[in-house]
Amino acid sequence: MPNFVSDQNLTIGSKMQSRSVEEVRRLAIVAELTTNAVIITDQHKKILWVNDGFTRITGFEHDEVLGLNPGRFLQCPESDPETTRRMSNAINNGEGCRVELLNQGKDGRRYWLDIDIQPLLDESGQITGFVAVESEITALVEARLRAEAAERRQRLVVDGADLGTWDWHIPSGEVTFNKRWCEMLGYKHEEVESDVGSWEMVIHPEDHEPAMNALTEHFEGRSDIYRFEHRLKHRDGSIVWVLDSGRVYEWDAENNPIRMAGIHLDVTERRLAEERFELAATGSSVGIWDWNIDSGSKYLSPRWKSMLGYEDHELKNCFDTWTRLLHPDDRERCETVAEAHFKQRIPYELDYRLRHKHGEYRWFHVRGQAVWNADGTPLRMAGSLEDIHERKSLELSRGRLASIVEASEDAILSISLEGVIRIANPSAAAMFGFEPGQLAGKYESILIPEDCRQSELNAVNRIGESTRSPQYETRRVRRDGKEVEVSIVASHIFDENGKISGLAKIIRDITDRREKTALQESHRELAQLNGLLANQNQKLEEMSDRAHRFVDDVSHEFRTPLTVIKEYTSIIMDGLGGDVSEQQQDWLRTIDVATVDLNTMVEDFLDSSKLRAGRLRVDRRPVNIRKVFDGVRLMLERKAQARQIRLVERIALGLPTVFADEEKVRRIIMNLATNAIKFSPTGSEICISADRANTGDVEITITDQGQGLSASDLGLLFERFKQLPNAMSPSVKGFGLGLNIARQLVWLNLGKISVESTLGEGSAFRFTLPPSEPEIIVDRFLDRLHECEDCPGRIGALHIGLANANSNPSLLQHLLGVSTRPSDISLLDRDGRACLLFGPTGSIEKWVKRLESEFHESDSLSSEPLHHDLEIKIIGSWSFIDERDIARSSLLAHIHRDRHHG
């Protein structure tokens, strides 16, 4: 090949004398090595030389084509005749040319060539031949052709779709408009100058500036696409609405737009329809909305906005505008209805509230219709908005009214002029024994007893006589024939023209009311009675107080002269007034005994009064029974001596300490023994003994050798103010209070009293006292409460202490004695605190309050107020009918715990 080239170089070189040998040589190498096809012909277009590139592209060998005209065998029927003609013309004229031409190869393959043909000139300028450089551009051309075909098709579509197109060279202002663009405005294609001025001349003046703004926005990259709906002037003067949209497709290096293309879509019809609708809408107060679900844009018509008090430009056309104005309470409902519409195609129609510019919410009725794509996704939704605020408000207030009527306890009837019930509320149905809804359509007369009809008529005739509707009481008959007392308010019903269209009757069942009134009346009476009772109670309390004070005063007044009598008797008997004879001494002794008896009576009387008034203070402590006996011995011995009766005392060994009020026990013994002395014959014996009973209690017995009691007398024994008839001892006097007092005092000391008696042999009075052991005391306390039949209520237990009274534990005992009832029991522990058991009680808290105030009062009344700090803790409170065992164990647990702590 190099040889060949060099040979050819020489050949060519001889013909290209104007060029240096070296230059030709280089060209030859390029021609030899290039992938392009290179052909050299003579001036008659006969091939002198072809390179390897030629063979590769065409398939023809060098030797096959020598002397041939390339056009003859390379061109094919599809080769563009225009191009071939242009090419031969150029060659014939001795000119160069460059063409793109479809050729065929040796195997018939078609290929596109870019052919550059240049003449070869000699020194004199004569054409000696031609050189053609051909490069294959098949891929390129085919792509271009495809593109052209696509564009052609597109244009067909555009034209067919009524789209006007424009292609704008921005720097020059040159615009290519298509035919449709021109026709849209009533012009022929040729009549429209290809300049942006053509558009500017036809655009509606009002739309020019917004259009330019939209363009600028696009040019500055703020919008991806230019889209603007605007008006253009038709040749005939009418308005054409176009949706103009386009895009810059060529930018310069500085990002300035160079070329932009776009389309015009004639939307006049839609626009007019919309405007017509809008016009109609304005008239009927309907606003329009159109929501593009994907983009979120929402067209809101000016009317829509004005319904909410806004100018068109004040609200943005977007979905958010709507959500922002929607009443929060209505949002969920909207979403539900929309969802149902989107998914199940249930009509979108509902009432909701939107916020007016003034701030208040107004009611609107909304209808809408979505557009779905093939797979059922909603794309768009449009609809109307109607102001129904007035109607809705009315509806709501009517609804309220209706619900009042529905819910009214009174029967409410609407009756036509013919007397037919039109509406009856549920209460009416119930009142007259009908099922709800059954009354409507019936004659009202079925509800009116025969004998009430005339008066009913009279009452109805009074309607309108005054501004107040007549109210009257009458009777109505139920479906079951039973009559009810009713109170009726009747009024006219007017139609919208103000004419009377019927009657409304509100009927109240006053059988009930009468009962209620009666009930209220009796309540009032009860309250009055209560007040009266409270008053009486107070009076009774006062009277009881007075009575007690009276007894107190009387006993006091009795005592003084008694003392005088007794004391003078005593000094005479003692001989302080001179010698006394034996006879005188005897008589004086009689006076003395009588005085003592009288004094006992006075004391019994006072004690009895105290016991009855619950004023007796009981101060129970651990007591040695021997000490009690010591306290009564002297007095009893004197009494016994006076009647010459022997007194014997027996105390068993190892008796436990008892829990008792020492003074009260002394009184019991005194009373029982005095009684025994009274009824014992002279010279007999009275024995006072103390033993342990098998219950564990200490038992004190007073045994006499008197006349004894019959079985029937025993039953009457302890009855107050009863003294047994006693023929044997006419000298015995007394109110019979002694035994009774003894019995009560025993009871207060948690003991039991009993009597054994044999007529003619004597009597034995026994009473018990509990040993000072918590278990037994608590048991006795509970037993005693159980015995009293008329004590409902509860047991209470309190823990009471005085913060600053450690030095004087008896102070608490004393205060408790003053503040508590005789039946209440307090157990003192070693720390000087007390466990107070009490009952019956109602509210334990109330009791605590009372206790506190009494403590306080008692303290402030004492000569040396301690201002002690009372500490009261509730241990518990139990029903002593059902919770006795719980109470017992709780109390004992508490007491024992305290002991251990102590």
Next chain:
Amino acid sequence: MADRILIIDDEATLSAVLSIRLQATGFETEVANHGSAGLAAASLLPVPDAIVLDVRMPDLDGFEVNLHLKSNPRTAQIPVIFLSANVQDSARRTAIAAGAYAYLKKPYDPIEVIQTLRDAIQARQPSR
């Protein structure tokens, strides 16, 4: 020298009989028939060794008399024995709290009264 007892009681017959009893026992007695007279007697006459005092009296009652006695240094140390027909515990407590030596009830036991007076005077002996 016999111990002097001042008896203050509005019931003259009782003062008289108690006076006879006490004199028979060896006391000297002075009788005042109401509270203020008692106070006057206690301050004007030689200081008594003990006072027997009634509670219910028309002008000053026994508690008030006692209070005056206790607040006067001259008479503050005289033991006071109440003798009252008022048998209420509260009265007794009040009297003891107010510094009385004893509270005895009417009708009284003469032996008890005499013994109490002796005890009271005896109790004061060391300081005399």
